[in-house]
Amino acid sequence: MKIAGAKVLLTGANGGIGRAFADELLRRGAGKVYLGVRNASGQTFPDDPRLEVVQLDVADAASISAAAAKASDVNILINNAGFAAFTGGIAAPSIDAARREMDVNYFGPLQLTRALKESPVFSSAGAIINIISFLGLATLPAAGTYSASKSAALALTRTLRAELKAKGTRVVAVLPVQVDTPMGAGLPEPRVKPAEVAAEALDALETGLEEVFPGHLSKEAAAGFKADPAAVQARLSQFVRPI
Ligand SMILES: NC(=O)c1ccc[n+]([C@@H]2O[C@H](COP(=O)([O-])OP(=O)(O)OC[C@H]3O[C@@H](n4cnc5c(N)ncnc54)[C@H](OP(=O)(O)O)[C@@H]3O)[C@@H](O)[C@H]2O)c1
Numbered sequence: 001m002k003i004a005g006a007k008v009l010l011t012g013a014n015g016g017i018g019r020a021f022a023d024e025l026l027r028r029g030a031g032k033v034y035l036g037v038r039n040a041s042g043q044t045f046p047d048d049p050r051l052e053v054v055q056l057d058v059a060d061a062a063s064i065s066a067a068a069a070k071a072s073d074v075n076i077l078i079n080n081a082g083f084a085a086f087t088g089g090i091a092a093p094s095i096d097a098a099r100r101e102m103d104v105n106y107f108g109p110l111q112l113t114r115a116l117k118e119s120p121v122f123s124s125a126g127a128i129i130n131i132i133s134f135l136g137l138a139t140l141p142a143a144g145t146y147s148a149s150k151s152a153a154l155a156l157t158r159t160l161r162a163e164l165k166a167k168g169t170r171v172v173a174v175l176p177v178q179v180d181t182p183m184g185a186g187l188p189e190p191r192v193k194p195a196e197v198a199a200e201a202l203d204a205l206e207t208g209l210e211e212v213f214p215g216h217l218s219k220e221a222a223a224g225f226k227a228d229p230a231a232v233q234a235r236l237s238q239f240v241r242p243i
Contacts, residue, residue, distance in 0.1 A: 001127060001170060001205050004029035007120075009071040011036040011058055011112065012081030014043045016181020017131060020194035021078060024202055026050060034071040036081070056081075058108030059100070068115035075120035076205070079109035080131045084146040084183055091241035098145035105149035110156055124168030129201050130157045134177045134213070134221050138232050142239040161210065173211045174201045177218045192217050 008025055012018040013035035025033050026048055036056030037043055045051055056067040058081045083104040085097030092098065109130055113121075120126055135143065136150035154173055161171035176197050178187035192215035200214035213222040225232045 001125075003076075003202055003206065005031045006076050007032040007034075007071075007074045008076040008078060009034045009036060009054075009067070009074045009112075009116070010078045010080060011056055011108070013037050013045075013053075015080070015082075016183070016194045017179060017197050018080050019045075020198040021080060021201075022046070022051065024195065024198040028202060032073075034067075034074065036067060038081070056112075058112060059103040061111060064108070064111050064115050068112065068119075072116070072119050074116065075123070075125045076127045076129070077113065077116055077121050078129045078131070078201075079112065080129075081108060082131065082133075082183065084143055086143045086146065086186070088141055088144045088241040088243070090243045092145065095145075098148070101146050101149040102152065105146070106152040106156060109153060113160060122164065122167050122169055126164075126168065127170040127172065127205050128157075128160060128164075129172045129174060129205065130160075131174045131176075131197070131201070132157065134175050134218060134225075136173075136175060137222075137225055138229065138236050140236045140239055142241050170205060170208075170210075172201065172204045172209070174204075174214060175211065175218065175222070176214050177221045190217065 008030055010021050013022055014037045033051050034054045036054050038057045040053050040055055054067045054070055057063040083101055132154045133150040135147040136154035139147040157173040176192050178184045178191045180191040181194055184191055196215040200212050204212045213219045
């Protein structure tokens with residue numbers, strides 16, 4: 001599938017990976033990019049007539065409906081918005097953050113995808129890219145409820161891939177380790193570059209790959225997980241918040 005000429009709805013467009021996607025989509029000749037942002041005030045984007053900012057809070061049903069109606073001509077949906085509280089299950093003061101992680105990282109992409117049912121996303125010209133995380137495969141207890149939300153998002157991605165196969169929609173999961181963005185600022189270096197995430201995710205659409213581990217750091221992690229998932233989990237399980 002080609003990015004040139006595509007019409008795209010991108011969530012979390014003002015974040016680190018979101019901005020990299022916007023740049024890369026323009027570079028590859030996308031015809032239109034709706035930039036979904038929770039709070040449009042004070043956001044600046046490249047001056048390009050193909051870009052249109054759309055208010056989109058993926059944790060708000062009314063905002064999702066309005067954005068989907070505005071972007072009803074898209075054939076590519078990129079579910080990129082995400083929230084991480086970086087806490088454990090018991091160590092967190094309440095389950096509020098865990099609920100928010102599920103709202104933003106799981107229910108948001110599910111509701112937005114459903115809202116685009118009448119759009120070209122649900123056709124042989126359509127595609128969905130879901131930005132998951134390596135933590136959807138293995139759990140980091142210090143960010144345990146986030147990991148759970150990303151596992152749910154990965155299961156959802158595989159479900160959508162199966163359900164939409166008959167329509168011809170391509171569904172891609174992107175599973176980076178730590179990325180150099182505001183969300184990843186407290187995570188260990190070196191980190192994957194946001195531009196690598198965007199480029200490899202879009203390459204996957206063009207080449208037919210279904211699950212993408214962007215950058216050599218993510219590929220190393222994926223190879224380690226494939227060889228010995230229990231060893232990877234044991235290593236991550238050392239990082240626990242005190243209760
Ligand atoms: N950075 C990492 O280490 C890393 C690793 C693996 C996966 N990821 C995933 O990559 C994706 C992008 O994150 P990032 O690294 O680019 O982080 P980021 O720079 O912090 O960006 C996060 C984006 O999500 C948006 N967002 C949060 N809650 C939202 C909501 N309710 N509705 C709409 N947008 C919302 C933020 O908008 P506001 O500015 O309005 O809050 C922001 O645009 C996320 O799904 C994240 O989980 C990140």
